[in-house]
Amino acid sequence: MKQDLVNRKDIEKLVNTFYDKVKIDHKIGIFFNEVAKVNWEEHLPQMYDFWESILFSKNVFNGNPMRKHIELNTKQPLAIEHFDHWLQLFTSTTDEIFSGPNSEKIKQYAAIIKENLSARVLTKNQIGEPSIR
Numbered sequence: 001m002k003q004d005l006v007n008r009k010d011i012e013k014l015v016n017t018f019y020d021k022v023k024i025d026h027k028i029g030i031f032f033n034e035v036a037k038v039n040w041e042e043h044l045p046q047m048y049d050f051w052e053s054i055l056f057s058k059n060v061f062n063g064n065p066m067r068k069h070i071e072l073n074t075k076q077p078l079a080i081e082h083f084d085h086w087l088q089l090f091t092s093t094t095d096e097i098f099s100g101p102n103s104e105k106i107k108q109y110a111a112i113i114k115e116n117l118s119a120r121v122l123t124k125n126q127i128g129e130p131s132i133r
């Protein structure tokens, strides 16, 4: 039977499994490997901190995801399909390994943050203002 996410070790397992898939993903892998050229030894612990802060209310994350994704989008434009795919991969990876109230919670948080991030990042891609309102 699958267990729920209960501690940082579980978050590490989820994050590691998720980014193993992201790294070789045909739709979004390129943003990590070629656009941002992510240093995984730094990025993975940052992601453990991010999710531990959110799921277990630990005050350990000190990044700025909005700024990072806005920057990323200026190097290589992101589209809603990328965000939808990210969420689909995160949700299916969580379901593959865990089951229970915290697994539901982390998927809900991921969906909410994805909505906020994509809304802010993607408005930057609209070209100009309509000439007649």
Ligand code: HEM
Residues within 6 Å of the ligand: 028, 031, 032, 036, 038, 043, 046, 047, 050, 062, 063, 064, 065, 068, 069, 072, 078, 082, 083, 086, 087, 109, 110, 111, 113, 114, 117
């Ligand atoms: C289109 C989908 C996404 C892509 C391609 C993407 C890509 C990236 C990349 C390349 C970085 C590293 C940036 C750098 O270190 O220079 C990053 C950082 C990060 N991403 Fe995403 N991301 C996506 C969606 C999301 C979503 C939906 C979340 C949260 C639910 C998220 C959370 C984070 C966080 C917390 C960081 C670390 C920010 C920091 O260090 O300040 N990402 N992302």
